[in-house]
Amino acid sequence: MSNTVAAAEMPLAFRPMPGQVQSIARAAAILRLLASSSGRLGIGEIARSLDLPKGTAHGIVRTLQDVGFVEQDKTSGKYQLGAALLHLGTSYLDVNELRSRSINWADPLAARSGEAVRIGTLLDGKVLVVHHVFRPDDTLQTLDVGSLLPPHATAIGKVLLAYDVGAANTVMQGEPEPYTRRTVVTARTLSQALTKIRENGWGAEIEEMTLGEAGIAAPIRGYGGLVVGAIGLSGPVDRVCDGQGQPRPTLVAYVRDAARAVSRDLGAARW
Amino acid sequence: MSNTVAAAEMPLAFRPMPGQVQSIARAAAILRLLASSSGRLGIGEIARSLDLPKGTAHGIVRTLQDVGFVEQDKTSGKYQLGAALLHLGTSYLDVNELRSRSINWADPLAARSGEAVRIGTLLDGKVLVVHHVFRPDDTLQTLDVGSLLPPHATAIGKVLLAYDVGAANTVMQGEPEPYTRRTVVTARTLSQALTKIRENGWGAEIEEMTLGEAGIAAPIRGYGGLVVGAIGLSGPVDRVCDGQGQPRPTLVAYVRDAARAVSRDLGAARW
DNA sequence: GAACCCCGGTCGACAATGTCGAACACTGTT
DNA sequence: AACAGTGTTCGACATTGTCGACCGGGGTTC
Structure with a gap:
């Protein structure tokens, strides 16, 4: 009644x-x-x-x-x-397949590129960091596994949005927070960026999160070709980008290779 | 029914x-x-x-x-x-006061002692690691923040049990798992060890968890003097212990100093 | 110091809520 | 083709959780 x-x-x-x-x-x-x-x-x-x-x-x-x-x-x-x-949170890390398959490839990527490497996935419209390898040099960095990054201002985040139209729409509906002058905040430019990422198969971010820092990321596909995460590196602009302000092709290749390797591992997995 | x-x-x-x-x-x-x-x-x-x-x-x-x-x-x-x-798990880390107060003191302890440092607290009769500083040398170690360690076979664990009779009884009621020949498994010996820890104000573990490894730990007290956690270091036996197979007094002093420092920070904290 | 206000915590009556077990659709095996 | 698994759905029942008024205590304010 x-x-x-x-x-x-x-x-x-x-x-x-x-x-x-x-x-x-x-x-x-x-x-x-x-x-x-x-x-x-x-x-x-x-x-x-x-x-x-x-x-x-x-x-x-x-x-x-x-x-x-x-x-x-x-x-x-x-x-x-x-x-x-x-404890539950770290137990999740133990089980998470994206993370476990990534670890073997994240270290070499960090070593070859000389930059910090992160692997992330979408959680509730934000980027959840599931793995993080420090930049090979000594400088003290804080481990941010488990933290949430803004999707519109990180290379990993934009790549993930590019392959998840639902999340992308949600982000564009809200008001993306501007972190620097170069942060993408309008739905138009973000949408264009995502299209370009889909065309290229990789994405980048230059000083959109913090001044002087840039990042490159590529999608990781799981069983069936679905994008389940992204792997990316980040570091100072002058190291990540070349003279024209474009991401260095060699680094892009490294990232894409790593992403492909992880995807292969994930795709092969079955039980 | x-x-x-x-x-x-x-x-x-x-x-x-x-x-x-x-x-x-x-x-x-x-x-x-x-x-x-x-x-x-x-x-x-x-x-x-x-x-x-x-x-x-x-x-x-x-x-x-x-x-x-x-x-x-x-x-x-x-x-x-x-x-x-x-994300919830790492959010807990952000809020956890034991951890935040410890960080400033854990690094110096690791630097002075040259060994890995852990800070733990009791969770459900086991030791939950809330902070972990790698051994200063390069060797690759896995971060075990969030993992559960056995209370009867670690220095931190025994210290925590020494100041929590309830948990101690629970552990002794169960059958402590033996990891090495030196692991304390009987209620009698464990009880004696805990008494000694209470008398000394610190505790140690020598090859009770893994062969060739030893640890030293001291209790951290919070507001009101209650033991809320423990800080300890661990490393190879020959570095942690002296010729007589006893924990090196200098290292013990380091650990106790760090524990006191954190306790002071915690006790002074108010809101 | 006594009124006040806000806090967290408790209690019991009511009914909305979650539980339960049988039935369903599906897959792979025997 | 029958079976033994799986995860899932559904509806009737009453157990369960919800709700708002009521405690008890610490501050603050007058």
């Missing part, structure tokens, strides 16, 4: 999808909220942000705490992400 | 705690299961392992898939952990 009514009046935020376990979806939303607003949140803030009754939010958070996904700072009473998530 | 019976016969792992959201607890169990049995699992295996009806397990897994915590291999239909967990 009130089923249909409730479904019709629902805020449309939670669509009456075939069989979504409500409490789990809410729990996931809380975890994402805690992850995004880095820091500690109180029950009240959580409940307000997700438009949940305080009691309900508390029940979910308590359970998340029991399973170790959430921790509570006993003095302030506020909540933050829990340690169990760290 | 089977409610009371089931509750009475329940392995005590799932107690009828005041207000556990059942579906969330089950979802967490599924994620843990996927993490432990590394690889892909089918719905049937999941349902069987957790003693759930197939339909129920499927509903939960579908939801987990919708939120990105689980991915499905379309060819085999089996499930594995999802990419969203990776």
Whole structure:
């Protein structure tokens, strides 16, 4: 009786999808909220942000705490992400095939090119870094496996968007954040860039994320030819690009070779 | 009907705690299961392992898939952990105070000692590595942030157990796995070792995890003096220990100094 | 110091929610 | 061709989680 009514009046935020376990979806939303607003949140803030009754939010958070996904700072009473998530996250890395197949090829690419190498995949419209090899030289760099990069301002990201029209549309619908003067922010230019990437089979980014830095990336295809990720290198503009401000052909070849090698490994895999 | 019976016969792992959201607890169990049995699992295996009806397990897994915590291999239909967990895990690292306070002190410790440094905390009776600094020399080492180490066979683990009687009892109740001939496996010897650690304020491990390797660790105390983690170094026996097979006093001092420094940082922190 | 406000946490009644098992569609094997 | 697997769907039932009012305590403000 009130089923249909409730479904019709629902805020449309939670669509009456075939069989979504409500409490789990809410729990996931809380975890994402805690992850995004880095820091500690109180029950009240959580409940307000997700438009949940305080009691309900508390029940979910308590359970998340029991399973170790959430921790509570006993003095302030506020909540933050829990340690169990760290282990789950790295467990994901162990299983992730894109990563495991890439490792063997990422190191040589870094060695040959002399630049830092990253492998990423699309997660929720952003670039999730699943592997990262430091630039061979000593300089201290921070490992950013697990972090999210902007898709429109990185070589890897643009390559991934080029082969995922859905994600590309989503990005263009939103307002891409400008990081430098050269960051692509309009849907028109981005769309053109993606078309060019599809034609060439590789993509680049020059000072669109940070001044003085550039990157080159190529798509990695999995079983069936679907693009499942991208591999790319990044470094100072004067090393990555030639005199004409174009990505050096030799580096492009390196990246494309690595991408092909990983794709071959992935395509051959079966069970 | 089977409610009371089931509750009475329940392995005590799932107690009828005041207000556990059942579906969330089950979802967490599924994620843990996927993490432990590394690889892909089918719905049937999941349902069987957790003693759930197939339909129920499927509903939960579908939801987990919708939120990105689980991915499905379309060819085999089996499930594995999802990419969203990776980001949540690293987000935890960003927030984790033990880690952030430790970083500044872990590097100098590694530099002074010339050995690899790890910082860990207890998670579910095991040692969760929250930070890891490579040995200064070049040799390639694998980053094991996020992995779980055995508590009874590592210096960090034994230190953590020494200040957590609950976890210590749990470990002794189970059957500690022997890695080498020197691994402490009996409750008696382990208990003695923990007592000694409490007396000394630091602990060591010599070839108990892997032959030829040794480690030294000291506890890190948080606000209020509670032990919240441990910091330790590890390396070849002949470098970590002196002629008498004892941990070198200078290294012990280094480790204890670092632990104190981090503790001071943590204790002073307030908001 | 006492009013106030906000915090996190608790409790119990209600019904919406998730659970459950049988049935389905499909694949590969026997 | 029958079988034994798989993952998936569906609907009826009642268990389950939700909800809002109610505690108890720490700050702050007047």
